[in-house]
Amino acid sequence: MLRLGVLVSGGGTNLQAIIDRIGSGDITDTEIAVVIASREDAYALKRAEENGIRCLSVVPGRFTDKSSYEEALAGALDEAGAELIVLAGFMIVLSGGFVKKYEGRIINIHPSLIPSFCGNGCYGLKVHEKVLDRGVKITGATVHFVDSGTDTGPIIMQKAVKVLKEDTPESLQRRVMEEAEWEILPAVINAFAHNRIILEDNRAYMEE
Numbered sequence: 001m002l003r004l005g006v007l008v009s010g011g012g013t014n015l016q017a018i019i020d021r022i023g024s025g026d027i028t029d030t031e032i033a034v035v036i037a038s039r040e041d042a043y044a045l046k047r048a049e050e051n052g053i054r055c056l057s058v059v060p061g062r063f064t065d066k067s068s069y070e071e072a073l074a075g076a077l078d079e080a081g082a083e084l085i086v087l088a089g090f091m092i093v094l095s096g097g098f099v100k101k102y103e104g105r106i107i108n109i110h111p112s113l114i115p116s117f118c119g120n121g122c123y124g125l126k127v128h129e130k131v132l133d134r135g136v137k138i139t140g141a142t143v144h145f146v147d148s149g150t151d152t153g154p155i156i157m158q159k160a161v162k163v164l165k166e167d168t169p170e171s172l173q174r175r176v177m178e179e180a181e182w183e184i185l186p187a188v189i190n191a192f193a194h195n196r197i198i199l200e201d202n203r204a205y206m207e208e
């Protein structure tokens, strides 16, 4: 049984997609060991509570520096026995040292087709604003392993979504979630649980 540690910051719709796909049997041999939020008011915590999942907040502002924050975060993940760390709308950039500790077992969902519209300062709704400003016709979402850079780790799975003429950042965000994020994040987790993800020479492959 693969034990997930899910890190969240906000609404938690990606967390909900994981919960639902475990419930429906699309993700098997997997359980959520813990949900950890970077904010006390993250709605994702409610979703975890409602589903009887262990959850807590570890808030960066409560610590004197980044290393003590990350020590507390790692402590909570390790205590819960988390084997795969899933950044599901987690808005904190983790240090190289933290990422190294979980190398090959920490993944992130990003709401664009990396390497477009990603990197420092490009997250959440801002991604979709930039997509519309640039006028691209295709966007999407990416699940990738996390390395010491921002959105630079090996890409595991991507799915494209059409940009419509009438899209607003909000409507595009919603469609990217519905058509791409809530599909590919559960698919990657299920593949990981069944050893179908291969990481070789800094490239990731998902076996069918």
Ligand code: GAR
Binding pocket: 008, 009, 010, 011, 012, 013, 014, 015, 044, 088, 089, 090, 091, 109, 110, 111, 122, 123, 124, 127, 177, 181
């Ligand atoms: C999602 O669109 C996720 O891809 C994005 O934030 C949203 C969180 O929504 N993450 C990033 O931008 C990370 N760079 P959720 O809390 O409802 O899952």
